[in-house]
Amino acid sequence: MSNFTSIPFTPLRERIAIDQPELLVGLxxxxxxxxxxxFDKYINSLISLKKSGDLLLLITGKTMYYSxxxxxxIPVLKACFNVSKVRVVSQG
Known part of the structure; x- marks a missing residue:
């Protein structure tokens, strides 16, 4: 018997709409x-997307998606979010 509960993955856009609606235009x-x-495969599947000043941080669960x-x-992300730096981190 497991003490863990499985929670379905919520696409990034849905989470951003609730937590950071100011990022919806860029997204x-x-x-x-x-x-x-x-978009659905590589961006909407991200674990997290955060913007801090001139930096956009993306966290993906798959190393292949990172690459x-x-x-x-990267150029599209920079233009759409008006940043000069994008950092992608893989947790996979």
Whole structure:
């Protein structure tokens, strides 16, 4: 018998809408620029997205997604969130 409860994953956009609605404009711009499929796979699946001044911090649960975000989406993220630095961290 387990003491753990499984909680379904909530997509990033839904969590941002509740916790950090000021980031929705940037998030929606990213979705428009990279397309719905890539947005859902690589961005909406993030564990966390935080903006602090000129830095955007993304935390992903998959190392492979870390690499793809680093290679393909950094310029878009910088433009959409108006930052000069994006840091991606993988917990996977």
């Amino acid at each position: 929606d711009q990213v979705r428009e620029r990279i397309g719905e499929a890539d 793809i975000i680093e290679q393909k989406f």
